[in-house]
Amino acid sequence: MTKKLDRRTALLTLAQGGCALAALGVGCGGEWREAVVLDLPPDGAACPGAPLPGTAEEGWVEVRLADHPALQAPGGHAEVRVPQALLDVVLVHTRPGCFVALWRICTHGDCAVDWLPSEGVMECPCHGSRFALDGAVLQGPAQRALTTFTAVRQNESVFIYRPR
Ligand code: FES
Incomplete structure (x- = not known):
């Protein structure tokens, strides 16, 4: 089922069993529920509550x-x-102005994990480990979460905080 979004109202889909990509209108299986999401940022603005990005010297990567x-x-x-x-990392535009950056290398080995947009998960092609948008392991054999990084939109760029 696909529904149209406008700027002030978004569909929040909470599939049974959980689906992290609520406002995207992607099919996650299970039933759809709707909720009103207020205060979506205007075009080009950062996600509500996001920090201001700093300088490259502080670890912010533009x-x-x-x-x-595609972002x-x-x-x-995008990778x-x-x-x-x-x-x-895989950088995912989760809802207007909001981004998540996940480390791309599987914690079980050296394979690069892929983002599966239709399911809203990261999946490793080597042994099938799956990770949620927050990096948590959904399915082994991996036992450690993927590292995630703060990602903030500012104008026509996204800044990722990569402390060294
Ligand atoms: S390297 Fe990713 S599941 Fe084994």
């Missing part, structure tokens, strides 16, 4: 949306590698 057009719309994602910042 990711230009122009370099990753422009909620539901989009972002910035070797000089030791950053290798």
Whole structure:
């Protein structure tokens, strides 16, 4: 089931069993429920409650949306590698103005995990471990969560905090 979103009202879908991508209108299985989400940020604004990004010296890595057009719309994602910042993440635009950055290397081994947008999870192609948007292990054999990083939109960029 797909429903149309406007700026002030979004569908919050809470699939039975939990689905982290509530406002995206993605099918997560289970039943749909609706809720009103107030105070969505205007276009280009940061997620409500997000911190202000700092400088590169403080560990903030700029990711230009122009370099990753798939990130422009909620539901989009991109694999972002910035070797000089030791950053290798999947960046997911979860709802308007809100982003999550998850470390891309599986905690069970060295395989790169993939984001499955239709299910709202990260999955490792090597042995099938699955991780939630907050990095928590949903399915082994991995036993440790994926590291997540604060990601904040500011104008036409997303800044990821990668402390060293
Ligand atoms: S390396 Fe990812 S599940 Fe084994």
